[in-house]
Amino acid sequence: MVPSFDSNSTVARHTEALCQTGFSHQSVLGAPAPGISAGTAMMESEQDEVGRMKEFSQDGEKLDEGWIKENGEDTIDFIDLSCRMFYLLKVVNRMNLNFPYYFNFNIFLKNKLFPINQxxxxxxxYFIKHFKINEKVDFNSQFAFAVIEYKTFILKGPFIPQTVGQIRKYYVKHHSEYQCIHHLKQKIKLMKKKKNIKTIYIFTKYSPCFGIKGNLCPCMTQLANFSKEMYDKYNIDVIITFQDIYGATGSIAETIQKMVKLPMSNNDKDSIYIERLINKVKKQYPKSKYKYVLGDKEQKHIKRDIIKKIKKINPCVGIEIKMIFPSNPCSLHEFESFIQQQTNNINRQLKKYNFTKENMKYICSLFHSKCCELVDYKRFIYKKISDYINTIAVALAHKDIKANLNNFTLERIELNF
Structure with a gap:
């Protein structure tokens, strides 16, 4: 079968179009789309969290209940999980009910809950290689594409999240999964022999979100209902694939840390569960054995921030500062030593550009602090727990959908092109 390009299959096109599924515009009001820089998304304050917890109390009902609610239209919908503290409490309660042995870390492994479909x-x-998608998008950031298996393979996308407006202080975005659905519906509507469509494949780098602020429809819900519509109307199977776990609202490391610090209350058992989980993670990843390596994305952020500061102090044309990062995982002691060496190296380079001692000290201190901030052991532990909890959350969300839609297919994959 020979792949073919569709004329509309270009990155970031047609994002001004309104959603045709009956849902409102998607928004990044809660969690920014995975891979999107923090500058394009607004984080809620602690006061917002408290207010939203009150708003969601009626929507969520009991913390141990499932996350699917009936909307009376033979389709499914998630309760609003965009408030991170509320989401965390829901997950912890359901973990305790569904996984009574959840302190056994084997169940947290993504390969256990979502075995890779080889x-x-x-x-x-194959699709990525033939359509040269790796040349069109940044594989370190969120993107998605869809392929219709017809007489040939028809590509829709790839798409990246696109800002389409703003509601008060929040940016409104069309997530990449939304764009896939929108363009698929447009294409299928124009196809005369729909019965000849064999399968629709949708790939998204991160597992579809199921929590968006503003009571807007999350991607997991849209994909589930799209799958149902395609199967009921045309007997078409939709296979949704993802590479990395995202959860409801991305990393919840700060929320976990916040919950542990809260005074004992009606939810004190949740804090106790989390504290026990922390001890388990520390036992599995002791500080003495903890190793870290800065990823490409983190290195880019550090380089960008430092160069920006340097340019602001001295907008000298042609200025170049070389920053070297360890290529292999280092222990905390090794990494701290390496970063100190690079700090001294940057200091020597700055001398060549006649920076004042005060400015040199400021830039070197900034570089050193940014690197050390990323390898903080406590931060690592909370991020690890966030990954575990999000993995469980996606498994529970999948379970809820499968209980309502038998034909829903969500697979985890590992790209090997």
Missing amino acids: SMSSKIS
Whole structure:
């Protein structure tokens, strides 16, 4: 079968179009779309969290209940999980009910809850290679694309999240999954022989979100209802694939830390569960054995921030500062030593550009602090717990949908192109 390009299959096109599914515009009001820089998203304050907890109390009902609510239209919908503290409490309660042995870390492994589908991994990797998608998007950031298996393979996308407006202090975005659905519906509507469509494949780098602020429809819900619509109307199977776990609202490390610090209340058992989980993670990843390496994305952020500061102090044309980062995982002691060496190296380079001692000290201190901030052991532990909890959350969300839609297919893959 020969792949073919559709004329509309370009990155970031047609994002001004309104959603045709009956849902409102998607927004990043809660969690920014994975891979999107923090500058394009607004984080809620602690006061917002408290207020939203009150708003969601009626919507969520009991913390141990499922996350699907009936809307009376033969489709599914999630309760609003965009408030991170509320989401965390819901997950912890359901973990305790569904996974009574959740302190056994084997169940947290993504390969256990979402075993990698090797056949589908090969299929999606084939699409990426033939359509040269790796040349069109940044694989370190969120993107998605869809392929219609017809007489040929028809590509829709790839798409990245696009800002389409603003509501008060929040940016409104069309997530990449939304764009896939929108363009798929447009294409299928124009196809005369819909019965000849064999399968629709949708790939998204991160597992579809199921929590968006503003009571807007999350991607997991849209994909579930799209799958149902395609199967009921045309007997078309939709296979949704993802590479990395995202959860409801991305990393909840800060929220976990916040909950542990809260005074004992009606939810004190939740704090106790989290504290026990922290001890388990520390036992599995002791500080003495903890190793860290800065990823490409983190290195880019540090370089960008430092160069920006340097340019602001001395907008000298052609200025170049070389920053070297360890290529292999380092222990905390090794990493701190390496960063100190690089700090001294940057200091020597700055001398060549006649920076004042005060400015040199400021820039070097900034570089050193940014690097050390990323490898903080406590921060690592909370991020690890965030990954575990989000993995459980996606498994529970999948379970809820499957209980309502038998034909819903969500697979985790590993790209190998």
